[in-house]
Amino acid sequence: MNWTALIVFILLFVFVTVLGFFAARWRHGNLDQLHEWGLAGRRFGTVVTWFLLGGDLYTAYTFIAVPALVFGAGAIGMFALPYTIVVYPFVLMVFPRLWSVAHKRGYITAADFVQGRYDSSGLALIIALTGILATMPYIALQLVGIQVVIGAMGFHGTGLIGDLPLIIAFAILAAYTYTSGLRAPAMIAVVKDTLIYITVIAAVIIIPRQLGGYAHIFSSIPPAKLLLAAPPAGSWGAYSAYGTLAFGSALTLFLYPHSVTGVLSASNRKVIRRNSALLPAYTFLLGLIALLGYMALASGVHDMPQYAPYFKQYGPNFAVPALMLNSFPAWFAGFAFGAIAIGALVPAAIMSIAAANLYTRNIYRPYLRPNCTEKQEATTAKLVSLVVKVGALAFVIFLPLKYAIQLQLLGGVWIIQTLPAIVIGLFSRWLHRWALILGWVAGMVTGTWMVASLHFKGTVYPLHLNGLTMPGYAALYGLIVNLGVAAVFTVVFNLLGVSRGKDHTSESDYHADVDTTSGKAAVAPDFEAPSL
Amino acid sequence: MTNESTRHGSKLWYLLLIFPYIGVLWVPFYNSLQPEFNGIPFFYWYQFLWVIISAVLTWIVYRATE
Numbered sequence: 001m002n003w004t005a006l007i008v009f010i011l012l013f014v015f016v017t018v019l020g021f022f023a024a025r026w027r028h029g030n031l032d033q034l035h036e037w038g039l040a041g042r043r044f045g046t047v048v049t050w051f052l053l054g055g056d057l058y059t060a061y062t063f064i065a066v067p068a069l070v071f072g073a074g075a076i077g078m079f080a081l082p083y084t085i086v087v088y089p090f091v092l093m094v095f096p097r098l099w100s101v102a103h104k105r106g107y108i109t110a111a112d113f114v115q116g117r118y119d120s121s122g123l124a125l126i127i128a129l130t131g132i133l134a135t136m137p138y139i140a141l142q143l144v145g146i147q148v149v150i151g152a153m154g155f156h157g158t159g160l161i162g163d164l165p166l167i168i169a170f171a172i173l174a175a176y177t178y179t180s181g182l183r184a185p186a187m188i189a190v191v192k193d194t195l196i197y198i199t200v201i202a203a204v205i206i207i208p209r210q211l212g213g214y215a216h217i218f219s220s221i222p223p224a225k226l227l228l229a230a231p232p233a234g235s236w237g238a239y240s241a242y243g244t245l246a247f248g249s250a251l252t253l254f255l256y257p258h259s260v261t262g263v264l265s266a267s268n269r270k271v272i273r274r275n276s277a278l279l280p281a282y283t284f285l286l287g288l289i290a291l292l293g294y295m296a297l298a299s300g301v302h303d304m305p306q307y308a309p310y311f312k313q314y315g316p317n318f319a320v321p322a323l324m325l326n327s328f329p330a331w332f333a334g335f336a337f338g339a340i341a342i343g344a345l346v347p348a349a350i351m352s353i354a355a356a357n358l359y360t361r362n363i364y365r366p367y368l369r370p371n372c373t374e375k376q377e378a379t380t381a382k383l384v385s386l387v388v389k390v391g392a393l394a395f396v397i398f399l400p401l402k403y404a405i406q407l408q409l410l411g412g413v414w415i416i417q418t419l420p421a422i423v424i425g426l427f428s429r430w431l432h433r434w435a436l437i438l439g440w441v442a443g444m445v446t447g448t449w450m451v452a453s454l455h456f457k458g459t460v461y462p463l464h465l466n467g468l469t470m471p472g473y474a475a476l477y478g479l480i481v482n483l484g485v486a487a488v489f490t491v492v493f494n495l496l497g498v499s500r501g502k503d504h505t506s507e508s509d510y511h512a513d514v515d516t517t518s519g520k521a522a523v524a525p526d527f528e529a530p531s532l
Numbered sequence: 533m534t535n536e537s538t539r540h541g542s543k544l545w546y547l548l549l550i551f552p553y554i555g556v557l558w559v560p561f562y563n564s565l566q567p568e569f570n571g572i573p574f575f576y577w578y579q580f581l582w583v584i585i586s587a588v589l590t591w592i593v594y595r596a597t598e
Contacts, residue, residue, distance in 0.1 A: 075563075081579045082556035085586045089549035092590055215571020226573055228563050239559040247557055270598075277591035284583045291576075 008334030020176030023183040037181035055189030060145030060344035068316035070293030074225025082246035084283040092276035119501030128362035134415040137407035139392035149337035152321035185349035195339035235469035248473035257354035356384040413447035439486030447478025552586035
């Protein structure tokens with residue numbers, strides 16, 4: 001047992017636990033209302049939102065898995081960089097509109113927006129279910145981040161004893177999420193991101209110095225790993241795989257419920273616009289973290305006997321913890337592990353809140369309790385956030401890890417199928433609500449079938465077209481099918497005269513800001529014509 | 533609706549945002565070791581450089597369309 005590291009780790013953990021409970025009083029609001037518990041009253045300014053979204057999107061699993069991929073597979077793992085570069089121009093174009101319409105109409109989830117825009121509770125229901133389905137394994141994977149660092153500090157028990165630290169961590173997390181709602185992860189995110197920045201800046205300065213500089217690190221990596229393999233004849237090979245993984249993942253990232261929750265908790269439209277230029281700081285950080293994979297390779301930790309049992313248990317996911325243990329004094333390794341573990345708590349909390357918001361708003365209220373009070377709504381969400389976490393915990397404890405990883409891969413393929421209804425819906429109402437449902441079905445089936453044909457081991461599907469092979473991200477291929485089906489059936493349903501429903505939003509909603517609406521007083525006019 | 537463009541600045545500014553997509557999604561542009569920068573292969577420093585260029589372009593568009 002590495003006691004020094006463990007003590008530093010526990011101190012950090014206790015500190016954020018206190019913060020988590022204290023957060024209930026921060027920017028005080030009535031936590032018996034869903035928008036107060038689940039969106040922190042939409043009060044976060046530019047700085048808090050920067051920390052919250054940064055802490056939310058760049059998860060602990062990312063910090064472990066991206067360098068692990070670079071460590072194991074080389075250049076392909078760097079796709080995290082183009083992915084998180086191109087996501088922000090997309091955010092600037094799209095998500096201020098979502099913030100505005102949600103602010104104007106009191107929407108708490110993306111499915112709320114779809115309900116209002118398309119007047120279709122069926123469409124809203126599948127958007128909500130897709131969100132919940134994609135989020136659950138993502139929460140489970142956050143636990144893996146905690147597991148690896150707890151193991152790294154020498155905690156080896158098997159069975160229930162081995163899982164005990166994880167269970168304690170999650171019980172605490174569940175308790176303060178229940179009492180404080182979104183305020184807890186927002187406050188903890190400030191600590192988490194600060195710890196991560198300190199850790200990574202220290203790592204990229206100190207470790208290369210120990211290893212003889214960046215030039216030496218890169219020259220010690222096998223050349224085949226440093227670049228993407230040139231495509232063979234008749235195929236786009238790794239090039240289209242890299243590009244489509246980056247582009248498809250970028251389209252996907254902000255459709256996840258936890259991203260939407262982060263966006264909607266902002267206090268005004270400008271917060272989102274400004275943050276699309278400020279959040280790339282985390283992208284730079286992520287790139288540096290990816291390079292830790294090469295530093296781990298160059299340092300030779302995988303050949304050191306003291307780390308062999310860990311690599312056997314955790315695989316490449318142990319690369320970064322091993323590098324930390326090998327390069328830093330024990331207290332700083334404990335600090336780094338604390339940063340990673342806390343980095344798991346923030347997204348896990350936001351994800352469970354987002355899933356709870358979806359369940360409460362788009363399943364419980366419309367289908368189970370149409371006349372529920374605000375307090376019942378908030379209480380239900382709090383309870384569901386507990387259920388979601390217990391489910392994720394059981395998943396990690398009782399099932400092999402590979403299922404969580406496979407389901408998370410599928411989660412991306414699934415959540416992207418909500419893009420036509422949400423993103424296109426923010427700009428145009430041309431697509432028919434029933435066509436969107438059929439498109440969703442087609443996209444889900446295509447994407448899932450492609451991943452199944454790869455035996456759930458990856459998401460890069462080798463599409464054959466006219467003798468040309470285009471390996472590409474299955475999510476993107478599924479989305480193309482989805483859009484095609486939605487467009488064709490829109491024409492068909494229009495010809496058949498199937499009702500398009502009533503648009504409960506108006507064109508000006510998509511540009512609304514706090515100043516122009518003067519708070520909640522604005523009443524939605526009921527006679528608005530659909531915008532298209 | 534007619535004063536939209538004057539109030540928010542020209543929508544044409546958004547066209548600037550196409551450059552990051554071209555710059556990093558077309559892999560043949562940068563899948564090479566040379567030219568190196570301080571021993572760092574081109575593939576790596578090129579993508580890091582685009583983090584900064586993209587953030588600057590996004591900031592310009594944000595300010596211009598305010």
